[in-house]
Amino acid sequence: MLPTYASSAEREKMIRHSYGAGNTGGTPLSPTVAESSAGRLHIRSDKYDKFQPRSSRHAYQQRRGLFMRLGGALTVILLVLMFFFPVLRPAALSSAVGMGMAASNDAWQIETVRYYDLANVGGTSRGWEREERILLCAPLRDASPHLRMFFSHLKNLTYPHHLIDLAFLVGDSKDNTLSLLSDLLTDLQAQTDPKAPFGEISVIEKDFGQKVNQDVESRHGFAAQASRRKSMAQARNWLLSAALRPTHSWVYWRDVDVETAPFTILEDLMRHNKDVIVPNVWRPLPDWLGGEQPYDLNSWQESETALQLADTLDEDAVIVEGYAEYATWRPHLAYLRDPYGDPDMEMEIDGVGGVSILAKANVFRSGVHFPAFSFEKHAETEGFGKMAKRMKFSVVGLPHYTIWHLYEPSVDDLRHMEEMERERVQREAEEAERKLRQEQIDKDFDTESHSSQWEKDKESIKKMQDQEASKAKADKAKADEAAAKIKIETAPEGRAHIIDPENAIPVVGGKRV
Template sequence: MLPLHESSPKGKMHRHAYSNGHTAYPSMGGSGTFSIQPHKFQPRSQPLRRRRQLIQRLLLGFSIFFTGIFWFFPHLRPNLGSGPLSLFSSNDEFQLETVRYYDLNNVGGTARGWEREERILLCAPLRDAAPHLPMFFSHLKNLTYPHNLIDLAFLVGDSKDNTISLLTELLSDLQAAKDPKQQFGEISIMEKDFGQKVNQDVESRHGFAAQAGRRKSMAQARNWLLSAALRPTHSWVYWRDVDVETAPFTILEDLMRHNKDIIVPNVWRPLPDWLGGEQPYDLNSWQESETALALADTLDEDAVIVEGYAEYATWRPHLAYLRDPYGDPDMEMEIDGVGGVSILAKAKVFRSGVHFPAFSFEKHAETEGFGKMAKRMKFSVVGLPHYTIWHLYEPSVDDIRHMEEMEQEKKKKEAEEAAKKERLDKIKDQFDFPSSQWEKDKTTIHNMAVKEEKQAGGSKKESETPKKEKKFAKPEKIHDVRGEERIEKKPAPEKLERIEQ
């Protein structure tokens, strides 16, 4: 219903007024109609219409321009998917260049991976490793597994020497080899410090006091390296220390043929002859024992058991001590702890969640904790007691002290022999010096001796001559039993006549 307007003053509507005195509605003229002033209230439609027309023309021009470009240059057409706009696409299927598809069912790892072209990720943690890198790269060159199927990953941490620069140089030379079979696949170098303050000498690294913290720090380094370098295309992961001195060139194939989830060889080291010639090195590969389990129950939750120390008598069967130089190298032994010198593992082990614990896991850390965790998750963990690789010999403090004593003793003996020889030479120079007079006297004495011998020989011949001319006794000469001579004489004629008379 429309409002009614009365003519009386009471019927007028009161509205809010503007500041200039005008009401909110327009004034009414004398005829009683509204007076609309077009010059104040009518919008200016001409400029808006022109602006709208300009925008429409610009849009039409851009549409014609891009349509022409996509028509004459098909490779510039964007991939618009499978919708209605896909008609403008140059591909029949929906594809994005940033999407990668991997079938992880085909990267499980098999016994003959080199025939199926299974890729291996070779991981090597490094710290002050410059002295060992040339030897390590010589081993890499000699590997018989196809090099193009091996990806290399290095993590350099807490190093103070030129490990990074030397590593870069050796990798450049390796990849620039003329023989394409020598070149490896993808190579990654990561640098990450973990605050490791334990020195790299043998006594510090293998001292009992530093073991727990050192193992946890090394576990962090391994996990960082693995997480950064593992790709969906890898079927195997091979961990290798750079200070391995001798190993078979076929070690990857030899370990892979067993088709185990985790497998390690036996690790020994050579020793000088005066120390026995050889010695077990890696004692971290072992079978669990009841004594060790009982010991673990008595330790704190953060404690880490390490093998080879009197503080932890575990009485575990160690892989290293079961070695027979003439045993079958393919003989397998189930183990619980794993040594980190040389480990071949299927990549699915790590993808399933097994890692190197940087904490006390069942009273173990790093590689030994890795073996325990894998066993807990029902993976096969195997060691080869008679398949041996050799670690570089690093003399301990006691060895160095003993070698210094031996060196001092050797020098002392050499000095004594040199002094003795000098005395003999001096005596020889003083009393055996050749001179003309001495030679004359010696010749004279020699001639006199020869002459006396001749004279003695002549007199001897003369004395022997009568004896030779002496004849045997006459028949009349008779010998009695006692050797005395008795001669039978004939009586004289006179005496015979007297007898006859």
């Protein structure tokens, strides 16, 4: 390690030389200066001691180079690793960075501005090709028995699922609708097939405090209709206003209690490219009620009679279709169905039923809603149809394109069913009784099939008598023979007798003599 020392000495020398050089140009070197320089030298030597680890400083410098090299190597290795393991790529790195400043970084991660052009969401007849989003709305109340069926329908829809946003309003439910819905939805979104999950899913929980019962009788009773319609309309409006987005081109309303509907219903309805469109809604019936029946009577064409009737009614009155109280003579979509008719046939209508409505989102954006008040003497879906018409939107129904509503027997039906059941039981009992009697008669009086049997019986009885007589004779002989022995014998009558020869009691025919 000489060089280091030498170099320092040389440097010292050089410095001294420079001193000298500096002084040659200026004042002559005075002894004091020399002295001082000598003194300094001395001090310097001391300093040298201090600087003795100079070599180590040098090593440190070299080590720094090494550090640099190592650091470089490390980075290269890391980069190589990053190249091979995508896990280590910036996402992870940024997460590491994010860990440190997560709190301050929040604002950067949040978007606050959205821009939408409503011209792009007008809705066309081929929405599935243009990636048009549909909002599927379903108001629910005590609907848990039907939810599983409804979800199977959802899963079967052929319209691209990621383009369908689901919105549910759950209110005033007394059963487990909400928890069941939540579970089913979570399942729905957790499906592994990337095409299975739906788009935005909102569940709106809102109770309106409705007093009306949801059971079939009170639901369809005439007196309850007006207020029921208004509260249903309110629920629909709340759901729509909370769930409609600027991205939606279509809105589809669907009741959960539809039992059968084509998987392609969205495309089928959309193809018509109408502002509001509804299919025909029927329901299957038990055979004894005729097999099938029109269900949704709220889709109809306006009639003169109904308009005149509307003029005579109070401002807040609501005409409800399908009740004898108001005879409107309107042509109903439901009654015009021909099972073999063209399913694409359209019919202009004025009132619409709410079981399955496909409407362009533009209709709702323009302000058409489900009136929760008497709008032109109608409320809810019928009022919706009226209001859409008022705003010059096209409203059509498809008389020969049918979906099937679940059959829930009405109270009348139930009564009828009960009666029929009673009749059936009675009929069965009668039949059984008749059969029994017949059998008895046959048994008692039918001679033809039994005559031969009788002959046989007679013969066998005769044979038995002969046998008994010969047997008795043989027995007597035997008894005489065995008089000296104790013997147990069974009499032909079945009674057992002890024969006791020591007492010398002869037995004949089972009697002691």
